[in-house]
Amino acid sequence: MKVLLIGNYLPDGQTSMQAFKRVLERELPRLGCELRVLTPAQHALRVSRASRLWKWLGYVDKFVLFRPALAAALRWADVVHICDHSNAMYVPWVQRKANLVTCHDVIAVEASLGMVEGWQVGWSGRLFQRLIARGLGKAELVACVSHLTQRALLALHIVDSHRITTVLNGLNDDFTPVAPDEAARLIARFGLSPQDRFLIHVGMDLPRKNRRTVVQAFIALQQRAAASGTPAVVQRLLFVGPSLEPSLAELVQQHGLADRIDTVKNVSHEELRALYASATALLFPSLQEGFGWPVIEAQACGCPVFTSDLAPMNEIGGPGAVYIDPKDPAAIAEAIERAAPRLPEMRRLGLENAAGYTAAQMASNYVAIYRRLVDARKDGR
Numbered sequence: 001m002k003v004l005l006i007g008n009y010l011p012d013g014q015t016s017m018q019a020f021k022r023v024l025e026r027e028l029p030r031l032g033c034e035l036r037v038l039t040p041a042q043h044a045l046r047v048s049r050a051s052r053l054w055k056w057l058g059y060v061d062k063f064v065l066f067r068p069a070l071a072a073a074l075r076w077a078d079v080v081h082i083c084d085h086s087n088a089m090y091v092p093w094v095q096r097k098a099n100l101v102t103c104h105d106v107i108a109v110e111a112s113l114g115m116v117e118g119w120q121v122g123w124s125g126r127l128f129q130r131l132i133a134r135g136l137g138k139a140e141l142v143a144c145v146s147h148l149t150q151r152a153l154l155a156l157h158i159v160d161s162h163r164i165t166t167v168l169n170g171l172n173d174d175f176t177p178v179a180p181d182e183a184a185r186l187i188a189r190f191g192l193s194p195q196d197r198f199l200i201h202v203g204m205d206l207p208r209k210n211r212r213t214v215v216q217a218f219i220a221l222q223q224r225a226a227a228s229g230t231p232a233v234v235q236r237l238l239f240v241g242p243s244l245e246p247s248l249a250e251l252v253q254q255h256g257l258a259d260r261i262d263t264v265k266n267v268s269h270e271e272l273r274a275l276y277a278s279a280t281a282l283l284f285p286s287l288q289e290g291f292g293w294p295v296i297e298a299q300a301c302g303c304p305v306f307t308s309d310l311a312p313m314n315e316i317g318g319p320g321a322v323y324i325d326p327k328d329p330a331a332i333a334e335a336i337e338r339a340a341p342r343l344p345e346m347r348r349l350g351l352e353n354a355a356g357y358t359a360a361q362m363a364s365n366y367v368a369i370y371r372r373l374v375d376a377r378k379d380g381r
Contacts, residue, residue, distance in 0.1 A: 001370055003028060004077035004097075006070070007039040008084055009062055011049075016293065017084040017104070019172040024083065027363035033370070038073050040066040055124070067093065079370045085142075088135030089128075098373035100141040102167070105290025106152045107208070109133055113156075116288075118207050133158050140373055143167040143366070145291045146312035167369070168316075169291045170362030171354070173269055175300035178277040186274035190238065190264050198236035199336075200279040200303070202272070205242045208288040210308075212248055214239075216329035217283065217336070219255050224333055233340050234280050239263040240272065276301035281336065281343070284313070285326035292316060296357050299350030304343050306336060316357070320349025 005028075007021040008014045021037065028035050044060040047053050070093055074080065080094040085103040111119040112129035121129070136142055136153070142164045144150035150166045153159055178186070184194045192198065199218060203209040218237045225232035243263050244252065252261050267275070276282065282298040284307040292313045298305050299320060307313040309323035317323070322339050324332045339346065 001032070001367075001374060002034045002036070002076055002078040003370060004073055004080045005035065005037045006080065006082045006087055006090060006094075007037055008087065009040045009042075009058065011042055011045055011058060014084070014086070016172070017086075020102070020104075020169075021083045023170065023172050023359045024081070024363060024366070027359050028367065030360075031363060031367045033367060036073060036076065038070060041069070063089075070094070078374050081366070081370070082139075085136060086132060088133075088139065089131040091135035091138045095138065095140075098370070098377050099139060100143055100369060100373065101136060101139045103136065103142050103144045103149055103153055103290075105145075105149055105288075106156060106158075107288055107290065109156065109158075110152070116208075139163065141165065141369065143369065145169045147315060148312040149290050151311075165369070167362060167365045168357065169293065169296075170357050170359035171296060171300055172293065172359070175273060175276070175297045175354070177302040177351075178270075178274045183274040183278045186271050187278050189271075190262070190275070192236070192238070192275075192278065194278060196236055196278075197232075197234045197280045198238055198278075199234045199281055199283045200238050200240065200275055200298075201283055202240045202294040202297075203284070203286070205245055208286060210285045210287050210326055211239065211244070212251075213285045213326060213329050213332070214283050215244075215248055215251060215261065217285070217332040218261065219251075219257065220330050220333035221336060222255075222257065222260075224337065233337055235260060237261045238275065238279070240267055240275065241265065272297075273301050276303040279303050281306055281346075283332070283336075284308070285324060285332065286310075286313065287326055289313060295321065296354050300354035300357075302347045302351055304339075304346035305350060306332065306339070318349065318353030318356075320346050320351075320353050322346070 008017045040062045043065050045057040077097055079098040082101040085101055088101050109129050110116050112121045112126045136158050142159050144166045147166050201214045221232050252258050276298045281304040284294050286308055295305055295307050295313055295317050305321040306324055307317055307321055308326040314323050322335055324335050
């Protein structure tokens with residue numbers, strides 16, 4: 001079976017979507033698929049990201065110059081898999097072949113409809129999201145990465161229920177525990193040692209990632225320890241991602257914790273594994289996710305997880321995670337203290353849970369869908 005994967009435009013910097021594509025590139029040939037991968041090439045875009053033309057020249061690459069390359073590749077394929085719903089605008093161009101789109105979340109579509117608090121979408125963004133929604137509505141099948149994403153997509157009435165399914169994500173890289181000596185070597189550049197007790201948060205500086213609550217929960221933990229005269233469960237907090245925005249950095253300064261809270265960028269995969277493996281726990285109080293990869297990544301590396309008692313986090317984290325109210329920092333601090341004696345058990349249960357999210361199983365599920373779509377075309381259905 002000849003599978004054409006359509007990936008993301010590299011200048012857009014969608015690293016998680018690029019990782020998802022790489023998993024399929026690696027796994028599908030092992031399952032007997034002939035594979036070609038096509039992404040819009042960077043031809044027109046020759047200005048810096050700061051330029052007002054950056055977005056528009058990118059649109060030229062994605063909407064104009066990409067079309068001939070896609071038409072040529074389409075002649076070869078049996079099935080076309082658009083790896084990210086943000087490229088669903090290509091669906092009308094590929095409908096003569098069996099096709100499906102993976103939908104990772106509908107957050108941007110919801111924002112364009114005014115459904116996401118604090119996210120303002122301009123006119124061009126609203127138009128772009130309408131094109132994406134229209135493409136999803138025309139796809140032969142939409143595969144959602146979580147049951148929550150499927151429910152949210154159905155609630156928007158974009159896709160008919162008989163043309164939607166769920167294929168749970170698998171781990172997008174080799175996330176496994178790291179030997180203590182190796183972990184110590186890898187985390188040393190972040191000023192950490194194996195003896196440090198620290199919380200980790202992984203994610204961008206977006207309102208829905210809820211970094212403020214992470215900081216407030218850490219402050220509450222230090223205050224509880226000071227009041228009781230006992231050592232804090234964790235003494236440091238590490239953000240893997242951008243620097244703290246100014247008002248949050250000011251809050252840290254006000255509480256005298258600037259020397260205990262750090263942010264790190266440009267973390268390699270091996271370093272991220274070592275951070276997960278060395279951390280006391282991952283705190284991930286996200287308000288909205290399509291899947292929530294850090295939950296599974298952390299568990300696969302033996303890191304206990306405290307995450308939101310919201311879908312999809314409470315659907316994928318299994319019995320090893322502790323589910324918390326993402327809007328109550330004091331309650332989060334209390335939950336972390338209460339769970340401290342159970343951290344070894346949380347590690348064990350988390351490892352067991354993460355073992356169910358393999359890239360091989362995800363790819364196998366997609367191959368079954370490809371065959372079904374191709375066979376349906378042959379049968380004239």
